[in-house]
Amino acid sequence: MALPTLLGVMVVVFVLIRVVPGDPISMMISGEASPDDIAKLREAYGLDRSIPVQFLYFLKTVSTGHLGTSISLHQDVLELIMGRLPATLELAILALFFATVLGVSFALTSVYWRGRWPEVAVDAANALALALPEFLWALLLILLLSVSIPLFPISGRTDPSNAAVFHTQFYLFESLFTARFSDFAEILRHMFLPAISLALPLTAVIGRVLKSSLLDAINQDYVLLARAKGFSPLYVLLRHALPNALIPTITITGTQFTLLVGGTVLIELIFAYPGIGNMLFGAAINRDLPLMQGITIVFAVVFILINICIDMSYALINPRVRLD
Amino acid sequence: MSKALLQVSDLGVEIGTGKHATRILRGVNLEIKPGEIRGLVGESGGGKTMVGKAITGLLPSSAVVSSGRILFQEQNLLELPAKNRRLLLGTKIAMILQQPSTALNPVLRIENQITDVLTRRLGYDRKSARDYALELLSMVHIRAPERVLRQYPHELSGGMCQRVVIAIAFAGKPSLIVADEPTTALDVTVQFEILKLIKELQAKTGTAVLFVTHDLGVVAKICDVVSVIFAGRILEQGRTEDVIGRPAHPYTQALIAASPRLDRPDAGLQPVPGELTASLWNDAVASDLEQSHA
Numbered sequence: 001m002a003l004p005t006l007l008g009v010m011v012v013v014f015v016l017i018r019v020v021p022g023d024p025i026s027m028m029i030s031g032e033a034s035p036d037d038i039a040k041l042r043e044a045y046g047l048d049r050s051i052p053v054q055f056l057y058f059l060k061t062v063s064t065g066h067l068g069t070s071i072s073l074h075q076d077v078l079e080l081i082m083g084r085l086p087a088t089l090e091l092a093i094l095a096l097f098f099a100t101v102l103g104v105s106f107a108l109t110s111v112y113w114r115g116r117w118p119e120v121a122v123d124a125a126n127a128l129a130l131a132l133p134e135f136l137w138a139l140l141l142i143l144l145l146s147v148s149i150p151l152f153p154i155s156g157r158t159d160p161s162n163a164a165v166f167h168t169q170f171y172l173f174e175s176l177f178t179a180r181f182s183d184f185a186e187i188l189r190h191m192f193l194p195a196i197s198l199a200l201p202l203t204a205v206i207g208r209v210l211k212s213s214l215l216d217a218i219n220q221d222y223v224l225l226a227r228a229k230g231f232s233p234l235y236v237l238l239r240h241a242l243p244n245a246l247i248p249t250i251t252i253t254g255t256q257f258t259l260l261v262g263g264t265v266l267i268e269l270i271f272a273y274p275g276i277g278n279m280l281f282g283a284a285i286n287r288d289l290p291l292m293q294g295i296t297i298v299f300a301v302v303f304i305l306i307n308i309c310i311d312m313s314y315a316l317i318n319p320r321v322r323l324d
Numbered sequence: 325m326s327k328a329l330l331q332v333s334d335l336g337v338e339i340g341t342g343k344h345a346t347r348i349l350r351g352v353n354l355e356i357k358p359g360e361i362r363g364l365v366g367e368s369g370g371g372k373t374m375v376g377k378a379i380t381g382l383l384p385s386s387a388v389v390s391s392g393r394i395l396f397q398e399q400n401l402l403e404l405p406a407k408n409r410r411l412l413l414g415t416k417i418a419m420i421l422q423q424p425s426t427a428l429n430p431v432l433r434i435e436n437q438i439t440d441v442l443t444r445r446l447g448y449d450r451k452s453a454r455d456y457a458l459e460l461l462s463m464v465h466i467r468a469p470e471r472v473l474r475q476y477p478h479e480l481s482g483g484m485c486q487r488v489v490i491a492i493a494f495a496g497k498p499s500l501i502v503a504d505e506p507t508t509a510l511d512v513t514v515q516f517e518i519l520k521l522i523k524e525l526q527a528k529t530g531t532a533v534l535f536v537t538h539d540l541g542v543v544a545k546i547c548d549v550v551s552v553i554f555a556g557r558i559l560e561q562g563r564t565e566d567v568i569g570r571p572a573h574p575y576t577q578a579l580i581a582a583s584p585r586l587d588r589p590d591a592g593l594q595p596v597p598g599e600l601t602a603s604l605w606n607d608a609v610a611s612d613l614e615q616s617h618a
Contacts, residue, residue: 221426225489227382228421229441230414239440243431319431319476 002304009300010062013293014055024071024287045071047289058293067297068290072283077294081276085298086169087157088268088275092261094172094191095198099260100253102199103206107245110207111214112237122207130204135266138197142270145193152193155272158186194271198263202256209252213245220244247318254310258303328395329499329532330356330379335392337374337383337556348374348387349556358499359530361523363547363564365537365579367596371556372536376502379534380419381409397499414445418493420522422505424485428477434488435473438495446496460491464521483514487521494525501526504536519546540583544568552576 025041042048046057061068067077110122132140146154157171158164164183168174172191175183217223218241226240227233265277272278276295283291315321337349349371356362366372377383379394381401394401396417401409413419421427428437435457442453454473461469464487477485486506493501503522507515523546526533535547543550543564551561552573560573571577581594 221421221423222429225421225427228380228413228419230410230445240429320478
């Protein structure tokens with residue numbers, strides 16, 4: 001299923017970015033270039049051919065494991081992306097982590113204390129988190145936690161003065177796993193605001209779906225039987241209701257997580273965060289066709305991988321779909 | 325006459341509050357002696373399940389006990405703090421539910437569903453809990469207990485699931501088991517097996533059972549004593565052979581007449597006169613109907 005999907009994405013992306021207005025050559029040359037020079041450049045990048053022929057050339061490049069050369073940066077597209085992708089992945093995973101922890105605690109709080117004030121408070125917080133899109137949260141949080149109360153830096157991934165050496169592009173994970181906790185804290189401080197802004201709308205979705213699944217689960221017979229065993233309400237909720245309620249929640253979290261990954265484009269722009277979303281924006285400004293299509297295809301691959309992960313986690317938690 | 329294990333007196337339960345309250349149990353009196361099987365029989369909607377839930381303290385959140393006492397081993401359960409009451413469950417009072425297929429948690433292995441009550445409530449360690457779980461499964465005549473422990477509920481038949489539920493109920497050697505229509509969802513041959521099993525374990529352990537059912541045939545097979553409930557009221561109670569052999573109350577007679585008979589296939593099916601509808605829960609209508617049966 002993954003390959004046809006990917007091919008479809010490539011066709012759509014390829015055609016779409018060629019039919020929209022804007023010419024990469026006119027963006028890269030200065031005013032004095034002769035029509036002859038322009039024609040030569042167009043030929044050099046293969047842009048004088050028809051779109052189907054260009055696509056076949058592109059497929060040929062892809063089949064050799066490359067995504068072409070960036071027009072604006074004059075570097076291999078795949079290398080450019082691989083240099084930036086880890087930053088985006090780390091941001092998305094951290095956001096997912098925040099959203100899951102917050103969303104699950106929201107749902108558990110409001111179900112455990114249902115009909116009392118914590119439920120009302122959590123439901124209100126949830127509605128608020130859902131009401132604003134991630135980029136508005138980003139601006140709001142910058143104003144609150146960087147400008148009014150300067151707790152967090154507003155841009156970048158690390159402090160420019162930080163001389164720490166990293167062997168991979170996964171700064172956050174590397175500093176964590178090599179136990180360099182001061183570097184870890186420093187990077188986390190930079191990533192906190194963008195990750196939270198990305199996480200808030202997803203938090204609300206997880207909170208709502210999980211809450212309604214939990215309310216459904218606690219009325220099931222197996223919860224009645226668990227209560228008849230004399231277990232505490234908290235144990236019944238966590239051990240007997242929660243695993244069942246997580247099944248629908250994981251599905252929706254997966255689809256919403258792809259939206260979150262898409263949301264990184266704007267968030268990275270707002271926080272000047274050096275990921276591929278930011279790079280995609282630059283590529284679009286410069287009409288850098290190879291870079292744009294490369295990044296879009298990488299996004300598509302990430303989406304497909306996420307969906308595979310969801311299917312796998314689904315089988316992990318639900319024994320009824322487990323394959324023997 | 326031995327002392328009652330459980331004595332329910334004047335129990336009233338309402339759903340809703342104030343003007344909109346519906347009384348679903350009114351003045352229920354019920355007594356269970358140690359080691360006896362008490363049948364509680366009535367139509368759907370008659371309130372029989374609610375009696376069981378009131379005793380275990382697992383009433384739905386919309387229902388409240390409005391009157392009466394539930395004396396269990398001489399303490400009034402209704403006056404116990406919620407936590408103390410909960411701690412009786414699993415140890416002294418256990419439950420068997422109607423739908424074996426939904427009574428077990430679909431995402432947990434059978435082993436965890438038996439051992440969680442053993443380790444968390446009955447003080448077993450992991451190793452001895454597993455051994456005892458195996459023992460319990462053999463006790464309910466499950467042939468390959470090792471394999472069943474590793475399985476999930478959806479891999480077992482309804483009858484097997486009910487055996488597991490029964491094993492869990494007997495695990496804490498409780499003094500009272502509330503069995504809410506434990507055979508209704510099973511097909512007839514399995515029904516018989518399960519009845520036999522409950523009777524056998526009950527005789528072996530000396531546990532008292534409140535057996536809630538709509539099926540007089542089942543009552544005749546298993547119960548020592550029986551109470552007939554209608555519209556939230558106990559109409560008649562006594563020894564099973566007396567109540568079924570010489571029913572005093574017209575409603576009991578109607579209920580017996582309504583049981584399909586294999587020996588008289590031409591007789592057809594006799595409906596119980598009157599209907600349990602929402603309006604019946606109005607006191608006036610209820611006593612009217614009771615009068616009409618009388």
